[in-house]
Amino acid sequence: MQQLIDPIVRQRRKTLQLSKEEKMMKRLLGSKHIVIAVLTVLVVAGCGQSEPSTEMTGYVINRNASSILVVGDAGNKMQNSQTPEAMSLRIDGSTKWQGIASDKLKPGHKVKATIKGPIAESYPSQASANRIELLSPAQQEPGLLTxxxxxxxxxxxxxxxxxxxxxxxxxxxxxxxxxxxxxxxxxxxxxxxxxxxxxxxxxx
Known part of the structure; x- marks a missing residue:
């Protein structure tokens, strides 16, 4: 009789052990799915965010085919300093132009530049221009010089x-x-x- 009971008990124990292992596997798989879901959300959110842009307003002092020098006026100075903001901006085929064409930009134009990518910490600082927007002059009279x-x-x-x-x-x-x-x-x-x-x- 005992010989008949032992196999049954062993089988039940084996079944219980398998059930525990199955439950453990399900938990692990469930955790894995949660981790994958969270990572997916983070990746999608990261793709939807653009690199923070930096803007600078000032007058074009000089320019050449590949760059322009923009320097702020009396109201655009570096923090805690009398030194004006100054930036040498690289321009190329990817630079967007608003209010003026690239070949029409001259010294004296007041612009707002949107910078892309890193800014070299020199003076004037150096960066690449994502967009150059021509700003309207504060004063303008018909028949007089702009x-x-x-x-x-x-x-x-x-x-x-x-x-x-x-x-x-x-x-x-x-x-x-x-x-x-x-x-x-x-x-x-x-x-x-x-x-x-x-x-x-x-x-x-």
């Missing part, structure tokens, strides 16, 4: 200065002239005023 035209003339008069930038601009309508204040962005603090006749092609 702010860009006046700045371009002022910069031409100080072309040998090297690190000159636009500190402040003002159109005096009743006098029909532009007052352009230029300063040295490497050694700021001594702006020089240049008066540009807003009507005839001349400078004072």
């Amino acid at each position: 702010e860009q035209e006046a700045i371009e003339k002022a910069l031409a008069l100080h072309s040998t200065a090297g690190s000159v930038y636009v500190y402040r601009t003002e159109l005096i309508v009743n006098e029909k002239n532009w007052r352009i204040q230029l300063d040295d962005y490497l050694r700021p603090g001594n702006p020089v005023e240049v008066r540009i006749d807003a009507k005839p092609d001349s400078a004072k």
Whole structure:
């Protein structure tokens, strides 16, 4: 009799052991599915996020075929400093242009640049431009030089200065002239005023 019972008991024990193993496997598989689901959500969320963009507003001081130098005015200075923001921006076929075509951009234009990728911590700093947007001038009068035209003339008069930038601009309508204040962005603090006749092609 005992000989008949032992195989039955062993079989039941084996069945119980298999049941425990099956339950353990199910738990492991369930945990694995949860981990996969969480990873999938994280990957999808990561793909949906774009790299944070950095923007800079300033005047174009000079440009060539592959880059432009943008320097902020009196209101765009580095934190806790009198030094203006300055950035050399690489431009190429992937750069987007808003409000102006690439070949029309000149010194004196005020722009908002959106930067992509890393920024080299030099001065001026260096980065790649994702988008260049032309900003409308604060002052404009029909029949008179635009702010860009006046700045371009002022910069031409100080072309040998090297690190000159636009500190402040003002159109005096009743006098029909532009007052352009230029300063040295490497050694700021001594702006020089240049008066540009807003009507005839001349400078004072």
